[in-house]
Amino acid sequence: MRKGVSSLWAGLWDDISGPRTITVPCTVEIEQSFDSLHAHAVPEGIMLRPGDRVVVNGAPSSIAYGSSTSYETTATIFRAGPLTRLWTELSAFAELTELYHCGFEPKEYAAEEAAA
Secondary structure, three states: OHHHHHHHHHHHHHHHHOOEEEEEEEEEEEEEOOOOEEEEEEEOOOOOOOOOEEEEEOOOOOOOOOEEEEEEEEEEEEEOOHHHHHHHHHHHHHHHHHHHOOOOOOHHHHHHHHHO
């Protein structure tokens, strides 16, 4: 009985105390051309959650202009704990609600406020 309770507390402490790390395969697509400059890293076989951090291992520092490349590598996922996940979701919601404020007032209303 004692062993079961201690493992429960240890698991709970691991969830609260900090990130767990997981290494997974990852596909990286990079393009540097006149039309596009982008890099996409897609970790395979794992669902990312709010607050998780992804570090791509072995990423190239640069590619030649006008080229596009895709390669397989690994990525290290740092899992967020429940408190970090909650904070990320709340702060994202607050950031989103700031967007509601911009540009949805009629021009006449905005001109009246500026005159007042």
